Amino acid sequence: MSDQTPQVSNDKENVHVVGTQLQSNGYHDSPPPCNSEKMIQEFLQLPSSKAVDDHLVEFSEAMRTVAKALRRVSEGKASAQAEAAEWKRLYELEREWNLQQKKKGELTEHIKHYSDLGNTTIKQTDRCCGKHGICSHEVLQDDTMVSKSKFLQDLATRKAPFKLLWGCNGGKNGQHKHDIVSFEKGNITTAARSSKQISLKWESHPQTVLILTKPNSTPVHILCAEMVRWLRDVKKLDVIVEPRVKAELLAENSYFSFVTTWEDDEEILLLHTKVDLIITLGGDGTVLWAASMFKGPVPPVVPFSLGSLGFMTPFQSEHYRDSLDTILRGPISITLRHRLQCYVIRESAKDELDTEEPILVLNEVTIDRGMSSFLTYLECYCDNTFVTSVQGDGLILSTTSGSTAYSLAAGGSMVHPQVPGILFTPICPHSLSFRPLILPEYVTLRVQVPFNSRGHVWASFDGKDRKQLSAGDALICSMAHWPVPTACLVDSTNDFLRSIHEGLHWNLRKSQSLDGLR
Ligand SMILES: NC(=O)c1ccc[n+]([C@@H]2O[C@H](COP(=O)([O-])OP(=O)(O)OC[C@H]3O[C@@H](n4cnc5c(N)ncnc54)[C@H](O)[C@@H]3O)[C@@H](O)[C@H]2O)c1
Numbered sequence: 001m002s003d004q005t006p007q008v009s010n011d012k013e014n015v016h017v018v019g020t021q022l023q024s025n026g027y028h029d030s031p032p033p034c035n036s037e038k039m040i041q042e043f044l045q046l047p048s049s050k051a052v053d054d055h056l057v058e059f060s061e062a063m064r065t066v067a068k069a070l071r072r073v074s075e076g077k078a079s080a081q082a083e084a085a086e087w088k089r090l091y092e093l094e095r096e097w098n099l100q101q102k103k104k105g106e107l108t109e110h111i112k113h114y115s116d117l118g119n120t121t122i123k124q125t126d127r128c129c130g131k132h133g134i135c136s137h138e139v140l141q142d143d144t145m146v147s148k149s150k151f152l153q154d155l156a157t158r159k160a161p162f163k164l165l166w167g168c169n170g171g172k173n174g175q176h177k178h179d180i181v182s183f184e185k186g187n188i189t190t191a192a193r194s195s196k197q198i199s200l201k202w203e204s205h206p207q208t209v210l211i212l213t214k215p216n217s218t219p220v221h222i223l224c225a226e227m228v229r230w231l232r233d234v235k236k237l238d239v240i241v242e243p244r245v246k247a248e249l250l251a252e253n254s255y256f257s258f259v260t261t262w263e264d265d266e267e268i269l270l271l272h273t274k275v276d277l278i279i280t281l282g283g284d285g286t287v288l289w290a291a292s293m294f295k296g297p298v299p300p301v302v303p304f305s306l307g308s309l310g311f312m313t314p315f316q317s318e319h320y321r322d323s324l325d326t327i328l329r330g331p332i333s334i335t336l337r338h339r340l341q342c343y344v345i346r347e348s349a350k351d352e353l354d355t356e357e358p359i360l361v362l363n364e365v366t367i368d369r370g371m372s373s374f375l376t377y378l379e380c381y382c383d384n385t386f387v388t389s390v391q392g393d394g395l396i397l398s399t400t401s402g403s404t405a406y407s408l409a410a411g412g413s414m415v416h417p418q419v420p421g422i423l424f425t426p427i428c429p430h431s432l433s434f435r436p437l438i439l440p441e442y443v444t445l446r447v448q449v450p451f452n453s454r455g456h457v458w459a460s461f462d463g464k465d466r467k468q469l470s471a472g473d474a475l476i477c478s479m480a481h482w483p484v485p486t487a488c489l490v491d492s493t494n495d496f497l498r499s500i501h502e503g504l505h506w507n508l509r510k511s512q513s514l515d516g517l518r
């Protein structure tokens with residue numbers, strides 16, 4: 001009771017103030033000044049005061065409804081934008097598929113052969129396996145561009161076909177199953193899983209190798225020259241290198257004149273139609289570089305370690321002959337590393353289809369505050385649902401391959417690269433309750449810079465190509481349809497575990513001793 005007394009007297013003051021203000025506004029008469037609790041109680045019972053309370057309650061309810069409606073409108077707009085972008089992407093895939101189908105009839109003998117094996121585009125997922133559950137790869141071919149490209153014409157015309165098999169190192173027991181969930185006889189089971197170790201089996205000998213090298217490194221240059229000789233003299237293969245590397249090789253010895261390269265960056269778009277195998281000499285950055293050169297399908301990548309960490313580079317350069325012998329013979333275990341496809345939509349865009357060129361990332365797209373000292377303020381949507389606002393240094397949307405890179409440093413989980421998913425990891429969030437998320441691979445994420453954002457933010461793609469995003473701009477991100485197949489030293493799981501142990505010293509701890517125990 002003694003606790004309540006001061007509260008009543010506070011109410012008394014409040015009531016007096018409210019009553020006076022209302023009188024001056026002319027809504028109703030104010031109660032007389034009161035000196036006792038009894039009078040206050042009586043006053044509170046007055047119908048006029050109740051009417052004021054009702055007004056206030058009604059007013060605050062109305063404000064809440066308006067706030068809810070505004071929020072729904074903004075969420076609705078963002079989800080409509082995300083949906084439109086998704087429709088555009090699907091439309092483009094459809095168009096691309098139709099074009100390929102049209103061209104198939106005109107293609108040369110060997111392209112027909114590839115095409116007959118099947119196709120792995122999004123529209124083809126239900127048709128990509130033969131009756132033995134064996135998937136074949138897709139060959140995208142643009143004859144007009146190929147005919148313009150002299151260096152590609154000079155190369156052997158036939159690209160080595162291969163099959164992809166899901167199972168244990170291509171063994172007979174494992175086959176790719178499309179139906180992960182089965183409901184035979186009304187019982188739902190998940191007995192058949194799709195993500196078994198994938199194995200690549202050549203159907204004819206690979207003929208063309210693209211070598212990509214880390215620049216400005218003497219050991220890399222020496223190894224590259226030696227490897228090119230061996231591939232040509234012993235393995236009788238065609239070798240393509242970057243223009244910079246060809247110049248370096250020719251400066252060393254005119255013997256290397258057989259090595260081909262491209263003159264025009266447009267020709268890079270066609271490399272996938274001729275290259276059987278990509279060899280990278282460098283670190284993880286060189287693998288990212290190789291992936292970034294291919295905006296569509298990517299030939300299998302064999303990453304040799306000549307960097308400092310080498311998380312994605314399991315092959316040792318000293319043993320390159322043995323490793324390449326094994327790989328050229330096949331079958332090889334591969335990791336299909338998923339990529340993310342990112343679009344920027346500017347505030348000034350005419351409509352949701354007016355996006356900038358898509359950028360594919362193997363590790364992650366990061367949206368951060370750059371040089372700005374303000375907190376980033378980002379509104380995030382997943383398909384049609386508002387996820388959260390990020391207030392902190394930024395946000396990382398990462399692939400599972402990238403889970404061991406920047407996302408890991410920001411507190412994200414390490415995820416096996418064969419797990420399909422998108423990691424949503426905040427960078428230094430100014431909140432005690434923000435934890436990283438892992439979202440399923442089929443979602444489309446939208447990161448919106450709201451109009452009340454205090455500054456610009458910056459998007460970077462695998463640590464490169466920074467783009468400024470201003471208020472009203474948005475970034476759309478979803479899983480790309482073109483993964484990066486990387487050759488494994490042993491298999492996906494063994495390589496991943498070895499990398500986290502050797503590269504990151506994961507869970508390194510001295511063993512407990514038995515000393516002192518009875
Ligand atoms: N705080 C951080 O950890 C931080 C900050 C910026 C960028 N990065 C990472 O650097 C990447 C760019 O790599 P780079 O080599 O061109 O730049 P870089 O030369 O700055 O090297 C970054 C380091 O990250 C390692 N790395 C790259 N990808 C990895 C992966 N998937 N798993 C484990 N480690 C990986 C590299 O080996 C290298 O040691 C970005 O994609 C980003 O993930 C990390």
Ligand SMILES: Nc1ncnc2c1ncn2[C@@H]1O[C@H](COP(=O)(O)OP(=O)(O)OP(=O)(O)O)[C@@H](O)[C@H]1O
Nearest residue numbers: 212213214215282283284285286289307308309310
């Ligand atoms: N072919 C290339 N052309 C241009 N730049 C490249 C090429 N290959 C790699 N780079 C860039 O060179 C830088 C260093 O390469 P990389 O990361 O492979 O070497 P590292 O730093 O010694 O190794 P690690 O990543 O294992 O620490 C990266 O920023 C990468 O993007």
